[in-house]
Amino acid sequence: MATGRTHRPATRSRGIPEATVARLPLYLRALTALSERSVPTVSSEELAAAAGVNSAKLRKDFSYLGSYGTRGVGYDVEYLVYQISRELGLTQDWPVVIVGIGNLGAALAGYGGFASRGFRVAALIDADPAMTGKPVAGIPVQHSDDLEKIIHDDGVSIGVIATPAGVAQQVCDRLVAAGVTSILNFAPTVLSVPDGVDVRKVDLSIELQILAFHEQRKAGEEAGGENAPETGAETPAAAVPPAPRSTGGGRKGPDGDVPAVMPA
């Protein structure tokens, strides 16, 4: 797995640590569920449990947002949704392109959770001429020859790579050259990007391998007659901070990308 080296410091310019930033989506997901149930306020303990985070950590995280809640009442759900959305840059629309519209790309294109969170799928791009013009999830696929024009015309800054691993670096290079500065990589390969470009990667097989490790350990402990380890809690993988980021200049070498779903 990538070590997550990038050019950014562990603390953002506005003073919010990367570890806190990584937990904000977890809070937002829990708060959105509360909002949908018209719950007006929530205590730090309740919200921490819903987000799978320690409540002291939650209070510390929210202090960076200037949100302290009201004693005996808790946090205002709607206001916190607004605050976190604003902090994450979700109060604006982010056009996204997906490159590689095979099994995975098509599934991502049809995923309603992007649009509902402010990520508009602006274009679907594939190198297969047979797919050009065919609608996937209601969006016509465009040929990769037009990638640069599409990025430019739609003002896209976020690209999703769902191509075979062998072409992912080349696709990444084209996206970056065209002006994309954030990449979500699903291809099982480590991408090199220049400074100023953020890469997050998702690899579900790595998550399964980590679960396999824990399964093996549990089985070993049971066989050894030891007490079973603590179970039952969802590990907030995405809340784990990225590894320290280098501040060196130049193109980020291999491992310059960061896993979007990080193991604990």
Ligand SMILES: NC(=O)c1ccc[n+]([C@@H]2O[C@H](COP(=O)([O-])OP(=O)(O)OC[C@H]3O[C@@H](n4cnc5c(N)ncnc54)[C@H](O)[C@@H]3O)[C@@H](O)[C@H]2O)c1
């Ligand atoms: N991260 C994960 O958890 C996860 C899960 C499933 C698949 N994957 C990976 O996602 C990728 C896609 O998997 P899939 O099952 O959808 O494969 P697929 O073969 O169904 O689709 C790949 C698509 O990419 C297109 N393509 C090939 N070269 C291209 C290029 N240069 N530019 C644009 N498009 C190009 C192909 O025409 C095809 O439509 C693979 O790398 C796979 O290993 C990752």
